[in-house]
Amino acid sequence: MTVDHAARRARLAAALPELSADAVLVTKPVNVRYLTGLASSNAALLVRVGEAGAVLATDVRYIETARRICPDVEIVQERDVAGALAGRAAGARLAVEAHHMPVAEFHRLGDARGATLVPVSAPVERLRVVKDEAEIDLLRTACAITDQAFADVLPVIRPGVTEREIARALETRMAELGADKPAFDSIVAAGPNGAVPHHSPGDRPVRRGDLVTMDFGALSAGYHADMTRTVAVGEPAGWQRDLYDLVREAQRAGRHALRRGASAHDVDAAAREVIAAAGHAGDFGHGLGHGVGLEIHEDPFLGPDKPGRIEDRVPITVEPGVYLPGKGGVRIEDTLVARDDRPELLTKTTKELLVL
Numbered sequence: 001m002t003v004d005h006a007a008r009r010a011r012l013a014a015a016l017p018e019l020s021a022d023a024v025l026v027t028k029p030v031n032v033r034y035l036t037g038l039a040s041s042n043a044a045l046l047v048r049v050g051e052a053g054a055v056l057a058t059d060v061r062y063i064e065t066a067r068r069i070c071p072d073v074e075i076v077q078e079r080d081v082a083g084a085l086a087g088r089a090a091g092a093r094l095a096v097e098a099h100h101m102p103v104a105e106f107h108r109l110g111d112a113r114g115a116t117l118v119p120v121s122a123p124v125e126r127l128r129v130v131k132d133e134a135e136i137d138l139l140r141t142a143c144a145i146t147d148q149a150f151a152d153v154l155p156v157i158r159p160g161v162t163e164r165e166i167a168r169a170l171e172t173r174m175a176e177l178g179a180d181k182p183a184f185d186s187i188v189a190a191g192p193n194g195a196v197p198h199h200s201p202g203d204r205p206v207r208r209g210d211l212v213t214m215d216f217g218a219l220s221a222g223y224h225a226d227m228t229r230t231v232a233v234g235e236p237a238g239w240q241r242d243l244y245d246l247v248r249e250a251q252r253a254g255r256h257a258l259r260r261g262a263s264a265h266d267v268d269a270a271a272r273e274v275i276a277a278a279g280h281a282g283d284f285g286h287g288l289g290h291g292v293g294l295e296i297h298e299d300p301f302l303g304p305d306k307p308g309r310i311e312d313r314v315p316i317t318v319e320p321g322v323y324l325p326g327k328g329g330v331r332i333e334d335t336l337v338a339r340d341d342r343p344e345l346l347t348k349t350t351k352e353l354l355v356l
């Protein structure tokens with residue numbers, strides 16, 4: 001499946017008049033990538049209303065790649081990419097990414113270049129919420145790598161192995177299966193450490209009787225997978241099994257509430273009410289989920305105070321957890337794609353409690 005970057009740029013240009021701008025300077029690297037295909041640490045893109053051609057500036061390190069993969073945009077070689085493109089927009093009302101551009105950069109460009117800068121909140125991110133099928137296909141690949149790595153690493157999880165060793169095994173296996181790198185810092189939390197939602201894996205060895213929570217994912221072709229599973233090492237105690245069943249029930253309720261038109265608040269509530277009804281409202285302190293794509297956390301977010309409604313073709317996680325300080329925790333997370341009716345599940349690892 002090929003990606004039509006020109007169509008993405010046209011959608012951005014079409015949105016500019018309602019932002020009171022006649023051009024936009026895109027400087028956030030992931031957004032430049034979305035609009036051109038160029039992955040780099042220093043590039044900027046100028047898109048103007050009513051003009052088909054865009055201008056891409058990058059430095060000598062990326063210029064050959066840019067020429068090869070972006071034949072349909074004008075390319076400028078320049079170290080000061082934003083300055084060069086702002087200079088091209090003299091006299092224009094030039095939208096800039098308010099959530100990304102440093103204040104000092106905003107003043108530098110506005111003072112020196114003669115364009116009127118218009119700070120706009122996340123104009124490209126808005127376009128990125130609904131994915132095209134090519135993007136969903138890339139996410140499918142990233143999630144398949146994640147599933148397979150988990151299956152392959154299960155035999156490693158036994159008494160004596162440390163959290164850090166499990167994390168390394170997952171990351172090594174994902175790389176072997178074709179991941180570019182981990183999508184984020186892997187979380188492995190054994191025993192009482194499972195009560196910390198974002199525990200950093202350390203040297204604690206797994207012990208018989210532990211619940212072990214692993215939150216990890218593959219980055220593949222720029223797209224981020226995100227999955228969490230909690231397993232039991234040795235036969236679980238009654239409270240551990242009850243906690244697992246509760247979180248699994250909440251996760252199922254969240255997944256089933258996810259459909260086009262549902263509010264972000266209602267999807268969150270579907271899962272949260274299950275946990276609250278069991279008396280654990282205070283032990284689930286984070287939102288239910290987040291969009292994934294070219295970033296690991298992107299719009300939309302699911303939470304009690306989150307605005308907006310779910311649209312068709314929006315990849316998103318559903319990840320309730322219950323955390324009991326001093327004892328441990330359970331989190332179950334899938335990456336899904338919201339569709340008109342029922343969501344498409346991308347991470348397919350079983351949600352039965354695995355007893356290792």
Ligand code: ZN
Pocket residue numbers: 215216226227228319333
């Ligand atoms: Zn996660």
Ligand code: ZN
Pocket residue numbers: 226290317319333
């Ligand atoms: Zn997540």
